[in-house]
Amino acid sequence: MSKVLVSDPIDQAGIDILSQVATVDIKTGLKPAELIEIIGDYDALMIRSGTRVTEEIIEAGTQLKIIGRAGVGVDNVDVPAATRKGIVVVNSPEGNTIAAAEHALAMMLALSRHIPDANVSVKSGEWDRKTFVGAEVYKKTLGIVGLGKIGSHVASVAKAMGMKLLAYDPFISNERAEQIGCQLVELDLLFQQADYITLHIPKTPETTHLINAATLAKMKPTTRIINCARGGIIDEAALAAAIKEGKIAGAALDVFESEPLGESELRSLGKDIILTPHLGASTTEAQVNVAIDVAEQIRDVLLGLPARSAVNIPGLGPDVLEELKPYMQLAETLGNLVGQLAGGRVETLTVRLQGELATNKSQPLVVASLKGLLYQALRERVNYVNANIEAKERGIRVIETRDASVRDYAGSLRLEATGTLGTHSVTGALLGEKEIHLTDVDGFPINVPPSKHMLFTLHRDMPGIIGKLGSLLGSFNVNIASMQVGRKIVRGDAVMALSIDDPLPDGILAEITKVPGIRDAYTVTL
Numbered sequence: 001m002s003k004v005l006v007s008d009p010i011d012q013a014g015i016d017i018l019s020q021v022a023t024v025d026i027k028t029g030l031k032p033a034e035l036i037e038i039i040g041d042y043d044a045l046m047i048r049s050g051t052r053v054t055e056e057i058i059e060a061g062t063q064l065k066i067i068g069r070a071g072v073g074v075d076n077v078d079v080p081a082a083t084r085k086g087i088v089v090v091n092s093p094e095g096n097t098i099a100a101a102e103h104a105l106a107m108m109l110a111l112s113r114h115i116p117d118a119n120v121s122v123k124s125g126e127w128d129r130k131t132f133v134g135a136e137v138y139k140k141t142l143g144i145v146g147l148g149k150i151g152s153h154v155a156s157v158a159k160a161m162g163m164k165l166l167a168y169d170p171f172i173s174n175e176r177a178e179q180i181g182c183q184l185v186e187l188d189l190l191f192q193q194a195d196y197i198t199l200h201i202p203k204t205p206e207t208t209h210l211i212n213a214a215t216l217a218k219m220k221p222t223t224r225i226i227n228c229a230r231g232g233i234i235d236e237a238a239l240a241a242a243i244k245e246g247k248i249a250g251a252a253l254d255v256f257e258s259e260p261l262g263e264s265e266l267r268s269l270g271k272d273i274i275l276t277p278h279l280g281a282s283t284t285e286a287q288v289n290v291a292i293d294v295a296e297q298i299r300d301v302l303l304g305l306p307a308r309s310a311v312n313i314p315g316l317g318p319d320v321l322e323e324l325k326p327y328m329q330l331a332e333t334l335g336n337l338v339g340q341l342a343g344g345r346v347e348t349l350t351v352r353l354q355g356e357l358a359t360n361k362s363q364p365l366v367v368a369s370l371k372g373l374l375y376q377a378l379r380e381r382v383n384y385v386n387a388n389i390e391a392k393e394r395g396i397r398v399i400e401t402r403d404a405s406v407r408d409y410a411g412s413l414r415l416e417a418t419g420t421l422g423t424h425s426v427t428g429a430l431l432g433e434k435e436i437h438l439t440d441v442d443g444f445p446i447n448v449p450p451s452k453h454m455l456f457t458l459h460r461d462m463p464g465i466i467g468k469l470g471s472l473l474g475s476f477n478v479n480i481a482s483m484q485v486g487r488k489i490v491r492g493d494a495v496m497a498l499s500i501d502d503p504l505p506d507g508i509l510a511e512i513t514k515v516p517g518i519r520d521a522y523t524v525t526l
Ligand SMILES: NC(=O)C1=CN([C@@H]2O[C@H](COP(=O)(O)OP(=O)(O)OC[C@H]3O[C@@H](n4cnc5c(N)ncnc54)[C@H](O)[C@@H]3O)[C@@H](O)[C@H]2O)C=CC1
Pocket: 071, 072, 073, 074, 093, 096, 097, 100, 145, 146, 147, 148, 149, 150, 151, 168, 169, 170, 171, 172, 200, 201, 202, 203, 206, 207, 228, 229, 230, 254, 255, 278, 279, 280, 281, 282, 376, 377, 378, 381
């Protein structure tokens, strides 16, 4: 019989499901070394946010087939390490949406009316009605950063409370925002105008310290911030200073840069701050939902069935998967690339399946393309199962076309993304069994393997331009690994594709477009 280790408190409903197919051991509060010592005995690990599943733990899990995260965020799991070992990582994308949204709303109201401190005051025998005069949320402006599942629910309740809604989410369409009753605005405007700011975004390199001394300085002295998303999106030292100096009115935090919260200035800010110990998902209902959702997936995977919310491995039949696997990687890479070239908000993605891919069997490649396209927005939380729904929610129209007559390669894939900043296209194929090559960018033929950091330029094909670009990059200490020019006619327009060793330093793109003859430059990280 399989063995499952449950290392965080999980609702009994989940344990009951696991017990149908496995021996279940519940061992909470294990230290990393203790977990490493025992994990080798288990086929599955079920966690909440308390267990950090590091690469070391994954390496020690020699029998592990699946890691189940009873919740949304999988940032406490080293997903790439699990993927490398062929371990499925599953989560529950929707089981705690309402709980987290309600917690954010409760925090907003509690902060406005000083409920926690007033409660403590009465319980200690006082009757102080002066200290706790609050503010109404009615007719105030709520700025929602991240209009996904939780942000959208917060929006609909806040609307009913008479609040004006601004939102910032670069991956959501205006139509979708309007449906929810929000006006999409740039982040700076949201910071300047909002009376309340609530964060509902993942923690990514782009969102880390999104709230910092500089952005706090843009806010009104009456602004209150709520973070029930992830610790680290707010620079806690800068927040504490801003509250102390009266630059903003207060904050309510459920999540912290380091959890459990240790010594922190945040604890000393009195009634202007509310702190809860990562309780967003802690409702009876949500805990039942996520426990069932994840336990069912663990049971299925242990029975050899696909998982419905795998964040790393598609829930497709193994035979189809085996055949399409190299092309799935191609589709994801092209989706990620074309999304970054298009920039802004993508409205339409056209996927053309060419040559031997022009069959119904290749449909998963459309999903894989979408997964790649959405990677910048959702990181490891977009998967083959939710990519379609996530695209639909963002108002992205997907057009699928087939052309069996294209025979340059056995099979190739062309993606075209149209968005608020224009249209871009990329084509790719496999060389040999699985070596990915980009064969066309924006209609210009090239033949380069994608690399982690790339730079593309659109320029006039004229003498000296390559040298100038090379010297400019050199002056910024950017090392070029390879470079290729694609052109249709001599001295016409051309595309240059460069693989570079490191990400481009800030500000250099603007310098590149100042080089005479270079019209546009794009940098991507794959
Ligand atoms: N406190 C708690 O106990 C809980 C916390 N969470 C956290 O709440 C957050 C939101 O969860 P969901 O709404 O379920 O996720 P979601 O994926 O439905 O929504 C996230 C939204 O953020 C947007 N986004 C991504 N990068 C962005 C950026 N740089 N700027 C603005 N928007 C950006 C995405 O387009 C997406 O619409 C996650 O971080 C999740 O881990 C979720 C449940 C419980």
